[in-house]
Amino acid sequence: MSGFRALPSVDQFLLSDTGKALVDQHGRARVLAVARQRLDAAREAIRAGDDGAALAQALPRQVAETLALEARSRLCPVLNLTGTVLHTNLGRAILAQEAMQAAVNAMANPLALEFDLDGGGRGQRDDHLRGLLCELTGAEDATIVNNNAAAVLIALNTLGQGREAIVSRGELIEIGGAFRMPDIMARAGARLVEVGTTNRTHPRDYESAITPDTGVILKVHTSNYRIEGFTAEVQAPQLSAIARQAGVPLLNDLGSGSLVDLSAYGLRREPTVAEAVAEGADLVTFSGDKLLGGPQAGFIVGRRDLIAAINKNPLKRALRLDKIRISALEATLRLYLDPDRLIERLPTLRMLTRVKADIAAQAARLQPRVQALLEPLGYAASVADCESQIGSGALPVDTIPSAGLRLTGPGGDAPDRLSARLRALPMPVIGHIRDGALVLDLRCLGDDAQLIEALEALEAP
Ligand SMILES: *Cc1c(COP(=O)(O)O)cnc(C)c1O
Numbered sequence: 001m002s003g004f005r006a007l008p009s010v011d012q013f014l015l016s017d018t019g020k021a022l023v024d025q026h027g028r029a030r031v032l033a034v035a036r037q038r039l040d041a042a043r044e045a046i047r048a049g050d051d052g053a054a055l056a057q058a059l060p061r062q063v064a065e066t067l068a069l070e071a072r073s074r075l076c077p078v079l080n081l082t083g084t085v086l087h088t089n090l091g092r093a094i095l096a097q098e099a100m101q102a103a104v105n106a107m108a109n110p111l112a113l114e115f116d117l118d119g120g121g122r123g124q125r126d127d128h129l130r131g132l133l134c135e136l137t138g139a140e141d142a143t144i145v146n147n148n149a150a151a152v153l154i155a156l157n158t159l160g161q162g163r164e165a166i167v168s169r170g171e172l173i174e175i176g177g178a179f180r181m182p183d184i185m186a187r188a189g190a191r192l193v194e195v196g197t198t199n200r201t202h203p204r205d206y207e208s209a210i211t212p213d214t215g216v217i218l219k220v221h222t223s224n225y226r227i228e229g230f231t232a233e234v235q236a237p238q239l240s241a242i243a244r245q246a247g248v249p250l251l252n253d254l255g256s257g258s259l260v261d262l263s264a265y266g267l268r269r270e271p272t273v274a275e276a277v278a279e280g281a282d283l284v285t286f287s288g289d290k291l292l293g294g295p296q297a298g299f300i301v302g303r304r305d306l307i308a309a310i311n312k313n314p315l316k317r318a319l320r321l322d323k324i325r326i327s328a329l330e331a332t333l334r335l336y337l338d339p340d341r342l343i344e345r346l347p348t349l350r351m352l353t354r355v356k357a358d359i360a361a362q363a364a365r366l367q368p369r370v371q372a373l374l375e376p377l378g379y380a381a382s383v384a385d386c387e388s389q390i391g392s393g394a395l396p397v398d399t400i401p402s403a404g405l406r407l408t409g410p411g412g413d414a415p416d417r418l419s420a421r422l423r424a425l426p427m428p429v430i431g432h433i434r435d436g437a438l439v440l441d442l443r444c445l446g447d448d449a450q451l452i453e454a455l456e457a458l459e460a461p
Contacts, residue, residue, distance in 0.1 A: 002051060002053045003046055003052045004043060004046055004052060006051075006053045007039060007042055007043065007046075007056050007059070008039075008056065008059070010036055010039060013035045013059070013063070014028070014032065014035065016060070018064065019031065019060075022063065022064060022067060025067075026067045026071060030070065031067065034063050034066050034067055034070070035059075037066075038059055038062050038063050039059070042055040042056070042059065072426075076426070076427070077427065078090060078428040078429070078430050079427060079429045079430065079445065079450060079454055080430055080444045081404065081430060081431045081440040081441055081442065081444065081445060081451075082430055083387065083388040083389060083402060083404070084388070084390075084391035085348065085352055085388065085390055085391055085443065085444060086256075086289075086291070086348065086390055086391035086392040087391050088391065092290065092391075092392055093289045093294060093348045094348070095294065095295060095328060095332065096331070096332060096335055096345050096346050098331040098332070098335060098345065099294060099328040099329075099331040099332045100328070102327040102330065103295075103324050103327055103328040103331075105327065106323045106324045106326075106327035106328075107324055111323060113125050113128075113326070125321070125326060126142070126144050126311075126326075128330050129142065129326065129333065130142050130143075132330065132333040132334065132337075133299060133301055133333065134301070136273070136336050136337075137259070137277050138274045138278060139277045139284070139301035139302050140304045140307075141301070141302070141303070141304040141307040142299060142300065142302075142307065143300050143310055143311055144298070144299055144300075144320075144321055144326070144329070145298045145319040145320065145321070146296070146297070146298060146320070146321065147288070147296050147297060147298045148253070148285055148298040148299075149175070149179050149184065149298065150298045150319040151299060151300045152184055152251075152285055152298075153187065153188050153315070153319075154188075154300070154310055154315045154316060155216075155285060155300055156184065156185055156190050156218070157188040157190070157315060158306070158310045159215050159251065159283075160185070160188060160189070160190030160191075161188065161190060162189060162190075162215075163190060163191065163213055163214065163215030163216070164190065164191045164192075164213045165188075165190035165192060165193065165215060165217075165218055166195055166206060166210065166214060166218065167185075167192065167193070167194060167217075167218040167220065168194075168195055168196045168201040168205070168206075168219075168234070169195065169197055169198050170196060170197070170200070170201055170222070170227060170233065171218075171222055173220055181218075181220060190216070193214075198227070199227050199229070199230060200230065200231060200232040201232060201233060202232060203234050203239075206234060206239065206242050207242055207246075210242075210246045210248060214246070214248050215248070216248065216249050216250075217239065217242075217243045217248055217250045217251070218251050219236060219250065219251070219253070219281070220255075221253060221257075236250075236252060236276060236279040236280065237279045237280055240279060240280030241280070244280070249282035249283065249306060250280070251281065251284075251285070252276050252283070252284045253284075253285045253286075254271060254276055254284055254285065254286040255287065255290070256270070256287055256291045256392055257270075257272065257286030257291070258271075258272050258273070258291040258292070259272060259273055259274070259291075259292060259336050260272065260336070260342065260349075262352075265343070265352070265353045266353065267352060267353070267400070270291065273286055273299075273301065281302065282302050282306055283300055283301070283302035283303065283306055284300070284301050284302055285298060286298075287299075288325075288329060288332075291348065291390070291392075292332070292348075293346045293347065293349060294328060294329050294332035294333070295324075295325045295328045295329060295332075296325070297321060297325060297329055298319075332346070351443055351444050352400065356401040356402055359386075359403040359404070359442050359443055360383070362442050362445065362448065363383045363403045363405055365448060366442070366448055366452070367381055367383050367405060369448075369452055370405055370451070370452075370455060373455045374407060374418075374458070377409070377418075378409050378410055379407050379408065379409040379418055380407070380408055380409070381407050382406050382408075383403065383404075383405065383406075384405065384406035384437075385401070386401075386402040386403055386404040386439060386442075386443070387399035387401065387402060388400040388401075388402040388441055388443045400443070402442070402443045403441075403442060404440045404441040404442045404443075405439070405440045405442070406437045406439055407431075407437055407438040407439070408436065408438075412436075414436075415436060415437055415438040416433065418438045419433060419438050421458065422438070422455075422458075425455070425457050425458065426454075427450075427454040427457070429451070429454050
């Protein structure tokens with residue numbers, strides 16, 4: 001039994017070959033801190049009767065492993081095989097090549113963000129997107145903020161602070177996280193006036209609620225749930241006529257507003273932003289990272305005088321976008337100017353429109369290889385039908401036929417155990433558990449090699 005003397009000092013460790021290599025890789029400060037921790041733990045173990053020489057021998061490997069673990073970012077890329085294309089918890093839309101390139105340029109260089117290259121004077125950062133947004137939506141003007149929640153907040157605050165905001169009881173939704181319509185209204189300083197009932201709201205409900213104190217009528221696209229059966233909703237064109245008659249602005253929160261008609265691609269129709277504008281809403285709000293397929297952002301398009309009022313609101317400065325996202329948004333919006341090539345260039349639409357036969361063929365190709373990688377762990381892989389979802393609240397009750405791999409193993413907790421192992425991989429693989437199996441929906445898998453390379457890092461138990 002050897003005791004404390006077997007252990008190196010921290011300085012000795014730092015000067016050892018392993019110590020020097022680790023300092024090169026991780027920097028002196030981290031190696032010092034981790035080596036101290038591990039040496040303290042070793043001394044503790046010796047006090048408890050462990051052998052010093054054995055602990056000293058294990059030390060370099062332990063320090064190296066701890067440092068490697070620490071250095072691994074939790075923001076590493078993952079394979080989204082959940083079947084939900086716009087997965088909020090996995091960061092929603094992935095960007096088009098053009099958008100990524102624009103973002104990289106913006107990160108690496110100064111750019112004319114608020115600088116007028118023609119006149120040499122001051123410019124507006126939103127100007128880079130305004131023209132595109134007006135062209136794509138038919139709106140008079142546009143402004144951009146941090147996300148759609150911020151768009152709703154600043155629009156309500158501008159139009160409704162200290163006044164009444166009318167909304168149907170059927171549209172007082174919660175989006176998830178902490179975004180609940182009544183709470184946002186309260187924070188915006190507007191007094192909520194609920195009209196109608198959960199399932200039915202009529203034109204007269206709105207008409208009789210309008211007073212000289214009404215600041216805004218809000219319409220919310222109930223994107224994340226659907227009421228069916230005995231229902232009545234006042235459609236935007238009619239509501240817009242009521243609002244106009246009363247001289248009150250109508251704000252339509254579309255949520256994941258699409259810029260193109262998705263039914264042209266075989267998906268269910270979602271109202272497009274251009275339609276919402278044409279239907280007479282004074283302002284329309286929507287997200288940048290949902291169906292639009294760009295980075296996180298919130299757009300407000302509509303009447304010029306109302307957009308000007310929003311831009312004067314001091315909240316605008318607090319909610320504005322940085323140059324990186326503005327650049328990526330500009331590149332993303334430009335793709336919409338060429339609808340013929342939109343699908344091949346915009347990953348969100350490309351994934352949403354992948355046909356089942358293509359995904360099933362990929363599943364059939366991958367099945368034997370995945371089976372071979374999982375067999376040593378006691379798991380089997382089979383080809384299975386899947387139902388993908390758009391995600392982020394869009395078309396919640398609709399699913400898109402898809403295909404994938406069903407992974408099964410022995411024991412009731414087999415899917416959970418496998419799921420945990422796949423999450424711990426250097427490239428984590430995220431599936432979902434259904435009917436006693438871990439299911440990998442392959443809709444969002446770019447190429448076969450990505451999954452195989454990720455799974456090759458699995459080690460037998
Ligand atoms: C998603 C959504 C929001 C919030 O948008 P974010 O961009 O996530 O902030 C607001 N309203 C509706 C109707 C939505 O669907």
